[in-house]
Amino acid sequence: MVCFCFLVDQKRVVRRSKPLAGTCSRCGGGASVADMRTATRFCYVPLYWKSWKAVVCTFCGAILKSYR
Numbered sequence: 001m002v003c004f005c006f007l008v009d010q011k012r013v014v015r016r017s018k019p020l021a022g023t024c025s026r027c028g029g030g031a032s033v034a035d036m037r038t039a040t041r042f043c044y045v046p047l048y049w050k051s052w053k054a055v056v057c058t059f060c061g062a063i064l065k066s067y068r
């Protein structure tokens, strides 16, 4: 019997961030530029990492803008 595991998830990690002039459109909190890393995992085993940049809210964590 073959058992397939379709447990794929993505984990988002903020590697570093620095404050940015601007506010969040959702909560009014401070925005910051962050180096993000997204890990795509299959059965909790990381398959690949993707690095990207985004402007995120430091208060609610909303992604206000993303760069590729």
Ligand SMILES: [Zn+2]
Pocket (backbone or CB within 6 Å): 024, 025, 026, 027, 028, 029, 057, 058, 059, 060, 061, 062
């Ligand atoms: Zn916010």
